[in-house]
Amino acid sequence: MKSKVKRWTSVALASSAAAALVVGCGQPNNTASQANTNGSASTAASSASTVSVAGVRIAKPTHLVNYKNASGTIVWAESFTTGPTASELVSAFEKKYPKIKVKLQVQPSNTDTNRADLTASISGGSSTPDVYMGDVIWPAQFAHNQLAAPLSDYLPTSFWTRFSNGLVAGATYNGKVYAAPLFADTAFLYYRKDLLAKYHLPVPKTWQQLQTEASYIVKHGGARYGFVWQGADYEGLTCDFDEYLADAGGSVLTNGKATLNTAAAKQALSFMRGLITSGVTPQSVDTFQEPQSENVFTQGNAVFLRNWSYAWSDSQNPQSSKVVGKVGVAPLPTFAGHGSSGYSTVGGWDLYLNPHTKNLAAALQFIDWMTSPQAQEILAANSEMPTIKAVADSPSLAKYSPVFALLPQVKFVSRPAQTPNYPAVSKAIYDNVNAALAGSVSVAQALKNANQQIQQALSGSGSGGL
């Protein structure tokens, strides 16, 4: 009997330890619900009057803040993408505004871990970080869950006119702007100019042309693989798929309804699957994220690579790249008959304001400066694509990287992130597209499943919340 009791106790103890592991790790706490007092930001009731700015209708500011004489200390949570650039930005800011001190808080390098970390501390009512970097696809979800403050309530309407077209729209949810675009990113086609020259082939303008050229070069022993991209089961695949979809004339959502049961979606996904079955792309592309695809290319094993703007500087680093000086960059191709170049997914990072910040004025001053020409030049010099017109449209930008010179030719496509349930929408896309790439479901079935799951995710209720 005694041993039985002991055994049960041990099971109970061990299981509760496991339970703590499962549920306890990021336990949101409910302590600081009083956070919105003493001068901190608050999500005020929306104003009836709206104004059109930067191509989007937003509510007029309700709590305009004069931050010109701000002082104090703020914490800036910086995500992995800027690396050492962040310290450079902070010291330049502190030099210009000596009354404000910025503490740098380096976030986890994995985007999802980063989001979980920010979500846990802000939902728990923490007043720091005052300002944080977040992905461009977060505004709707973060606004809906009160994790970001409506910047357009505090900043003058004129503030938003500094940004390039479309960027403010991407940060807007229900008529308010929740994030200031910090730097942009988008995809390009990287190609081996030595190989194209050797086989007398032009830079491809259409996807079909790319497939033919790649297959020709592989057949003649020029490279092991034709074309590598990101096909793993994650957000990056949604980006890749959205580009083919836009090129084929389709979109994930039309008037708030999932529209993946269309001929355009079928053309997009069939082409992606066809790249694999024709051998132009290795089958294992369905496990590739950016580093794996980039690695195959920089090791000299592929003719073409789809990747973000940073891949340029990586390909020119002799320590990690075997193709230095052999790489060309162009806008992504499109499907025949759909224009001269393809769509590129809009990526990048924004600055968000913690709704519980205790130093609103200093935080706004920081956001203002980070989107000023001085800071944006620093970002551009570190190969990050500027978001303000004054820097983005300047002809001298191309000296930093040839990808900047291509920007005027790029057609942009945004991910359908204007819903608080975007993560589930994206998962519905990348799970099913990935399954089709792996060959475990047919293209038609994958699109049918994705369409149904997106519809569930949009409702955000029931099992669509999983």
Added chain:
Amino acid sequence: MSKAMEGHASFQTDGRRASVVRHDVRAGFGMLTPAGIVILAVTIFPILYSVWMSFNNIQLTENGFQFTFNGIQNYVDVYSAPLFWHSVWFTVYYAIVTVAIELFLGLLIALAIQNVEKLKSVSVVVMLIPWSLITVISAEMWGYIYNGVYGVLNAILQGLGVIHSPVNWTGEPVTAVIALMAADIWKTTPFVVIILLSGLQMIPKDYYEAARIDGANGWQIFWNVTLPQLRGSIAIAGLFRILQAFGIFDLPFVLTQGGPGSATTSLAMLGEETLFTNLHFGLGAAVAVSTVILILGACLIFLSAFRGMVGEEAQ
């Protein structure tokens, strides 16, 4: 002198001993208090809080979390999702297969090295390397090994002539599951070996001598002496492994991201995603609580099945 004092004096010797015991008991409880508070704070409270969360519709508002009691609605939603049952099924067969293989391999290895005196300490240390590596790091390492383009596994297998074209290990549903299991077995078998090795060392040598005098052969000795005596160790190793295997998160999170499709999405991953990516706290809590119930059930089934298999007479 009061009566009580008299009484105290008349039982002086025993009284002193009793007061020492009382003092010890009090000190014991005093020493347990900090640990008790910690367990309450980090284990009991989160569990109860999660259970409470799972019965609520939770919204994040500007005043923090807002709970609206909605009964078993979250469970209804979770249990009607095919993805949930897919994750349950994956988690269950993943755990059963890996734990069974680990126990079997662990037993083989422990038996093989128990009598090797010279290199035992070296081999134990070498074996512990996989176990001591942080899972995220070993998962990254296996990612390189399994890579369909430049992975070393394909290179070796092709060199040996076992396969003719590269296998896309983590990119196909079936091989992805096998690849995950292999990485897990590689990592955690040493843990089982260490526990079983210490169990083997505790079996009195006389038992073996007696068995030999009775004329038992090696097989009979194994079935009638070693295995019954090792019951406790196997139970402990199995229990710990079941706990970990049913809560598997980090290995698939890094190695396959739950893919291809959702072929390797474990329950813990589903819960994490629902809670922290989708911010559906009530649903996520329902997934987490379901996971805990599943783990509890698995442990109970393992222990009762295990007792049945080896028999009571050994004790």
